Amino acid sequence: MHGDEIPAARPDSRVVLRPLTGGDQDEFLDLVKASAGLHHPWMSLPATPEQFQAYLARYEKPDEEALLVCVRGTGAIAGVVTINSIIRGRFQSASLAYAAFTPSAGQGYLTEGLDLVVRHAFQRLRLHRLEAQIQPGNHASLGLVRRAGFRHEGLSPEILFIDGAWRDHERWAITTGMVDIGPVEPHPTLPGH
Template identity: 70%
Template sequence: MMDFFQDARSDGSGRVSLRHLAGRDQDEFLGLVGASAELHRPWVSLPSTPEQFQDYVRRYARPDEESLLVCVRGSGEIAGVINVNSIIRGRFQSGSVTYAAFAPSAGKGYMREGLALVVRYAFEQLRLHRLEAQIQPGNYASIELVRRVGFRSEGYSPELLYIDGAWRDHERWAITNTMIDVAPTPPHPTLPER
């Protein structure tokens, strides 16, 4: 397993690591999606067939998309998935995060540690300036997750995203690389000088 960061804590006590989603994850991923259907509805829709999974893997092979698995240290069990979508370069240097915990390991804090790692990865490795999360107002667990990682509330957008057959209202949350202590990195080459 390829770790991007050993853990989210400086003392090495983190319980999860990250790795890119790959075709070899199909059986485990689809099994976890099936076991998590009630947890995910109506908040998120993940691939549930081999064909959908292969399309998902192809999507996240593009340079403006990243799909990272949150894996439990020791067992390697997949606890969740966090995606950095719609990466826009140039003056924006931003991406949008989406995520889902899987039922067998939900509620254990793995996603909080995983999201903190993804934030660091996005700022230090991808050299983004900003990450956004759009969350349906009734998804209290998701709102609490981003709040605990350091995202700030930036507003409310009616009918923002099409999910589960309807246009859904969303709260907008964001974090920038100036809001947390990240390793200094040179700006991404697409960032204009002025």
């Protein structure tokens, strides 16, 4: 394990998580370019060095986190999962966004990576709830959250601005009670009553 890897909750996992860093810029941008057909029209990722630097700066803030899903052994980046807009207090929640990259898409790496991110968010970040907003036609993404155990909560019309327009998204969520993680000490910002 590299010093910057996040310890895996499952020793048999084929992937590891690690934070996105400035040293990932060239590989990340190459993967984004190679994966443009996979991502469009569902999402857009940084495509230039300037966009990457802005993306990296966003995820250096305390209420945001960008994690790379890397193949164990080779370190190849298979995908990215971001934990966005962490809200503490009575909510203890965040939104997720994710993308697989073409060279390794369809091999189950993002499924394993999302499982590790959920466990990381609930055990280490001590969140209670994670949400994912998915366009109804994005069948691959819907399958991913179903496999991860998320529940469907409804449809939000025109909730996110994607590919030049406000798009409808299905809301999917998972809470700590839906995952077998054992007891976790509540985050200190959770009120006692």
